[in-house]
Amino acid sequence: MNRLIFKIALIAFVVSGLTSCLDGDNGNIPTDVGDSPILQMTWNPNEGTNLNAGLNYFNSQALTFPITDDADTTSFAVTLQGPNTLGSDISVTAVVKMDAKGDNYANDSIEYLPMPDDAYDFLVSTSTIKAGDRTGEFQIIFHPNKLDPTLSYILPVTATNASDLPLSSNYGIVYFHVIGNPIAGTFSWDYIRYNDQTKTGASSGFTEESTTFAPVSPTSIKVPTGYYVQPNYLITFKNTDGVLSDFKAVIAPDEIKAAFTDNNIEVVSGPTITVNEDYTRFEINYVVFNGSAYRNLTDIYYK
Structure with missing residues (x-):
């Protein structure tokens, strides 16, 4: 149990x-x-x-x-x-x-x-x-x-x-x-970090960890990214009679200052989110510059 x-x-x-x-x-x-x-x-x-x-x-x-x-x-x-x-x-x-x-x-x-x-x-x-x-x-x-x-x-x-x-x-x-939410719940989680902007350099990360899509509202959730101090993404979407669309992901606005801005980390592209048809796989990618190097970051959540 x-x-x-x-x-x-x-x-x-x-x-x-x-x-x-x-x-x-x-x-x-x-x-x-x-x-x-x-x-x-x-x-x-x-x-x-x-x-x-x-x-x-x-x-x-x-x-x-x-x-x-x-x-x-x-x-x-x-x-x-x-x-x-x-x-x-x-x-x-x-x-x-x-x-x-x-x-x-x-x-x-x-x-x-x-x-x-x-x-x-x-x-x-x-x-x-x-x-x-x-x-x-x-x-x-x-x-x-x-x-x-x-x-x-x-x-x-x-x-x-x-x-x-x-x-x-x-x-x-x-x-x-x-708070009820159609994508809330526990997901498996893979994380990949490339030490450059274009996914051609050395990489690190983890696979098959577990995390939770925690509802913020019926049409938004928070879930952590694997990078640095692991601030949450805020994922939002539209729900039209059970059909979900218009998925968007950002670093949670109430967390980005303490997690990134105050540590001289700048988001230079993304996050972009890709969701499969039955909402069981979410892939989010973004690129940051940490003051000295770029990092290309991908979080994958799946059931």
């Missing part, structure tokens, strides 16, 4: 003394409680500093597990916000809030389906925030192979508590979601 475990990092600002406003966001505190303690949701699979909860971080709450996986486990948390901890334990229960499934429609125009019951299980659904502490942890297991990768699903998760503490209005829901 292919099992990918994501671990939550409970970063310092969550577990140490906090002010009543998170990062200066007064909207995080309900106006009727002032400086009183509140609870908020936190999901942090990549050990960064984002909350990854609420609509402000909706895109960061996308699940990108390989669609062939039988079981993938992730952790999330409920944290106590406010100037002080409490003198008694708080029992907190994670619950599904499916009436929130359309909350992000104004932003992405995607009509998410409720995630089927057999596609997830709560391993830990009740937690205790101990007196003097700030965090209660939960675990949920997802079953990607139970989902149709062409459809979009959502599982909004919030929390209730036995102490009637209010929940943050801005960060009170984790919107676990999967």
